[in-house]
Amino acid sequence: MIEIEKRGVPTVVVVTRPFVEDAKVTAEMFGMPHLSLAVLDMNTCSNVDDEAIYKAADAVTSQVLGGLLGTESREQASARQTEIKPQYQVETFRGNDKLKAWEAFNAHFLDKGWGDGFPLIAPTEEKVNEMLKGTKRSPDEIITVLQPGMGLATVKAIAINAVMAGCQPKHLPVLIAAVQAMNEPEFQLRIVAMSTGPHTPMLVVNGPIAKELDINSGRGALGPGKESASNTVLGRAVRLILMNIGHAYLNSMDMDTLGSPNKYSMCIAENEKDSPWKPYHVSRGHTSDESTVTVFSVEAQFGIFDTKNSTPEGILTSFAGTINSIGTAFTRSWFIPRRRSDCAVLLSPAHARAIAAAGWDKEDVQEYLYRESRLPVKLFKNTEQMERLKPSCRWILDAPDDMLLPIVGAQDWYHIFVVGGPGGKSSFTAGVGRAITRKIEA
Amino acid sequence: MQEIAVLNPVAQINPLNFEPAVRPRDLRNLKIGLLWNSKAGGDVALKRIGEKIEKEIGGDVDIAFFQDDHPSAMSTLERLADSCDAVIGAPAD
Numbered sequence: 001m002i003e004i005e006k007r008g009v010p011t012v013v014v015v016t017r018p019f020v021e022d023a024k025v026t027a028e029m030f031g032m033p034h035l036s037l038a039v040l041d042m043n044t045c046s047n048v049d050d051e052a053i054y055k056a057a058d059a060v061t062s063q064v065l066g067g068l069l070g071t072e073s074r075e076q077a078s079a080r081q082t083e084i085k086p087q088y089q090v091e092t093f094r095g096n097d098k099l100k101a102w103e104a105f106n107a108h109f110l111d112k113g114w115g116d117g118f119p120l121i122a123p124t125e126e127k128v129n130e131m132l133k134g135t136k137r138s139p140d141e142i143i144t145v146l147q148p149g150m151g152l153a154t155v156k157a158i159a160i161n162a163v164m165a166g167c168q169p170k171h172l173p174v175l176i177a178a179v180q181a182m183n184e185p186e187f188q189l190r191i192v193a194m195s196t197g198p199h200t201p202m203l204v205v206n207g208p209i210a211k212e213l214d215i216n217s218g219r220g221a222l223g224p225g226k227e228s229a230s231n232t233v234l235g236r237a238v239r240l241i242l243m244n245i246g247h248a249y250l251n252s253m254d255m256d257t258l259g260s261p262n263k264y265s266m267c268i269a270e271n272e273k274d275s276p277w278k279p280y281h282v283s284r285g286h287t288s289d290e291s292t293v294t295v296f297s298v299e300a301q302f303g304i305f306d307t308k309n310s311t312p313e314g315i316l317t318s319f320a321g322t323i324n325s326i327g328t329a330f331t332r333s334w335f336i337p338r339r340r341s342d343c344a345v346l347l348s349p350a351h352a353r354a355i356a357a358a359g360w361d362k363e364d365v366q367e368y369l370y371r372e373s374r375l376p377v378k379l380f381k382n383t384e385q386m387e388r389l390k391p392s393c394r395w396i397l398d399a400p401d402d403m404l405l406p407i408v409g410a411q412d413w414y415h416i417f418v419v420g421g422p423g424g425k426s427s428f429t430a431g432v433g434r435a436i437t438r439k440i441e442a
Numbered sequence: 443m444q445e446i447a448v449l450n451p452v453a454q455i456n457p458l459n460f461e462p463a464v465r466p467r468d469l470r471n472l473k474i475g476l477l478w479n480s481k482a483g484g485d486v487a488l489k490r491i492g493e494k495i496e497k498e499i500g501g502d503v504d505i506a507f508f509q510d511d512h513p514s515a516m517s518t519l520e521r522l523a524d525s526c527d528a529v530i531g532a533p534a535d
Contacts (some may be wrong), residue, residue, distance in 0.1 A: 001477075001531045002460065003516065007523035012530050014487060019534040031460045038491075044535045045483025051481055057490035061498065064491055068474075068528045072464025089450040094443050100445045114451055122448045151453030160451045190513065196535050245453040255535070336480075338509045388480040388511050419454045 002032045012036045012067035016044050018255070022194070025252045029149045034170055036067030041087035046384075086140045087155045090125075113249050115164070116239055116264060118200075123163040131159040134169030135176065136442050143176055144183045148190045149247020153179050157245050158237075165237035170213055171442050172231065174293055175237050178203055179245075180367055181295040181438040184342070188433030192297040193248035197329055198260035199431050201300045203267040204344065206281035206416060207291030209440055210269035217269035220422025221260035222346075235265025268419055273416035274354035284363065284437050291440040295417075296344050297431030298330040307424035312355040315424075316365065319345070320373035323428050324407050332385040333373065334409030336400065340414050342435040345369070346427040348420040362416040370411035371384035374404035444506075469495070473504040475526035479512040480532065484532035491530060 001011040011037060016022045020039055027035035036353040039055040042048065093108065104423060105122050109115045109416075121127065132139050132155065139156035146153040167175070170181075175216035181199055182189050192199040205215050211230055216228040224232060248254045272279045302325075306318035330341035345365065347355070355365060378401035380386065389396060395404070408414065415435055420426065455512065456513050466472060474495065476488040485507075492505040510518040512533065 001529065001533060003519045004529050004531075005463045006460050007520070008463045009526060010465045012528075014484075014491065014530060014532045015534050029455060032462060034462050036462075038530075042486060045487055045532075046481065046535060048483065050486050054490050057487045058494060061491055061494040063470070064530055065495065065498070068469060068530075069466060069467065084454055084456050086454065090447050091450055092447045094445045096443065098446065099443045101444050105446060105448055109451075122446055123451060124446060125449065128449055130525045146453070147455055150455050152452065152456055157451070157453045160449045164446045164451060166497065181492065207503055240451065244451040247453075322514045336514065339511070384480070384482045387482075387485075387509075424509045 001035065001069060002027065002030050005032055005035070010036075010068050010070075012038050012064045014040060015082040016040045016063070017042055017349060020432065021252050022255055025247070026148070029247065033439055036065060038063040039060065049258035049260070060314040062086060066243065082131055086142070086152060086312040087245045088160070089155060116236065116245055120164045121166050123160045126244065128159050128162045131163050131167070131169050131172060132156065134172035135173065138174070141158060143179055146179065146183055146241070146246040148253050151247050151366040152246040153241070155244045156303065157165050158241060161236045161240040161244055162192050162226050164234040165240050167237050171234055171237070173442055174203070174205065174209065174213070174234055175241065177293045177440045178238055178295055178416040179241060181293060184436045187295060187297065187436045189246070191247055191432050192194065193242055194227070194253050194255060195407045196255045196257045197289050197299050198258060199297050199299045200260065200262065200263040201242070202262075202296045202344065202429060203234060203238065204280070204294045204296065205267070205269040205291070206272065206279050206294070207286070207440070208289060208402060210272075215269035217271040217419055218274075222266070222427065231267040232265050235267035238267070239263060239265065262301060266298060266414075268346075270417045271349060271419050276353050277362055277418070280417050285331040286439065292437050293440055294435050294437040296342060296429060296435045297433050300325070300330060300429065302428045304426040305424070306351070310354045310366065312368065313362045315351050316354055316368045317372065319370055319428065323430070324373045326379040326383065328430065329432060331407040332383055334388060334406070335391045335396060336385055336388040339432065340413065340434050341408060341430055343408065343428065345414050345416045346419040346429070347416065348423060348426045349418055350422060350424050351416045351426050365416050366411040366414045369414050370406055370408065373407050375399050375407060377403045377405060380405060434436040468503045469499055470527065471491045472527035473506060473525065475522045475529040476505065476507045477514065477522060477529055477531040478507070479514065479533050480509060480535050481512065481532070485509070487528060488532050
């Protein structure tokens with residue numbers, strides 16, 4: 001709507017009550033704090049009958065008219081953007097001893113919404129300066145202006161949040177690369193960060209740095225424990241960065257309906273040692289001695305349990321039958337405009353070896369999943385996405401109910417990794433947007 | 443008494459700052475676009491508001507309905523800006 005106002009056309013934004021704060025904050029972030037709002041007195045317009053919507057709409061018509069009409073004429077001003085010099089405020093906390101002072105810091109940060117609910121490491125000047133030794137970059141270098149809140153992601157701002165998460169200096173280059181990757185337009189960070197769904201970034205690290213940083217790629221890689229200590233703090237730092245630099249705070253920009261434990265931290269490394277195939281980043285054009293981080297958005301995560309089968313078809317049939325779920329956003333994105341949903345297929349080494357033993361490579365896995373993981377048209381017709389079909393897919397409305405459709409737009413939406421410990425238990429994640437791979441540099 | 447000094451983790455924002463568009467004194471004989479983001483129920487709300495405005499102004503207003511996904515394509519926004527005198531949007535859930 002701001003884009004329309006910028007072009008000299010008055011607008012009014014109609015929102016429901018829970019989205020008022022989100023609308024105001026977003027309007028301010030994108031340069032138009034005076035954007036006219038009309039507030040429908042209801043929670044959402046979904047899952048309610050039309051009569052309820054009519055009643056709320058009738059009540060805001062005068063608000064809408066008020067937002068569209070004016071009494072003064074004034075000259076159109078052009079956009080202004082001031083050059084901002086990075087500044088870092090200092091907050092001081094006191095107590096009878098250092099521990100009490102630290103508790104006061106944690107209580108304050110939690111109260112302000114700057115933490116994730118777990119105790120934070122205090123980002124003292126000393127700790128942050130130590131963290132900054134993890135990179136050759138200058139502290140005030142602006143890595144990017146981070147969506148959705150257009151926060152200045154300087155190296156130092158990233159370092160502050162990295163300290164809070166419990167990271168060490170050696171983790172900083174991974175975080176810098178992850179921030180760059182997330183802010184690429186095709187990752188669709190605004191949707192990931194602001195959705196009413198539980199979308200969250202997941203980092204997958206490849207290359208020598210995974211071992212240098214002890215990023216767990218084996219048993220329990222996606223879970224807690226000392227083996228995953230680096231995984232935990234890296235994923236946690238990403239969440240704090242999204243909040244405090246991207247300004248994706250719950251209830252103001254992050255409108256997640258239910259939330260997810262995945263939002264605390266999601267970071268793994270590929271188990272290159274136990275993989276029968278070349279590493280993921282090599283298949284993306286990097287050399288094996290380069291290190292990369294690939295960022296996926298994760299809305300849905302499935303466990304695939306198959307300890308019986310030893311053929312590719314058997315194992316991947318278990319996969320295909322698990323992931324074809326109509327209740328997730330990713331299965332309904334390929335036929336709506338400008339959407340892509342990249343998925344991470346996290347094969348356990350046992351599954352990967354069994355598949356590779358039959359002479360299959362990663363492309364064969366992609367092709368099988370694309371062919372076999374399908375849902376009937378009847379289920380798609382039951383979803384709201386039928387209102388949003390791109391023109392080339394409108395034929396779906398007239399297709400027979402029992403016709404099977406793929407759940408992704410192309411086989412390369414499936415990205416194959418080998419992760420985990422021994423056993424026939426794999427995993428699968430999917431979200432919105434394209435997975436972005438970025439080289440990690442000091 | 444002991445104290446610790448920490449750095450604030452919240453990044454400065456670098457927003458642009460735009461003036462809002464000039465508002466007309468009257469909507470008569472103007473074209474009002476309704477932009478729906480395809481989320482459930484938004485079209486119902488917008489169309490109802492459009493009908494109420496038409497009734498209020500006595501029919502001397504052109505109400506046009508537009509649908510796009512979320513976020514809207516720039517081409518859609520440009521089309522609305524080019525063809526409408528005012529726009530009412532439903533961009534959330």
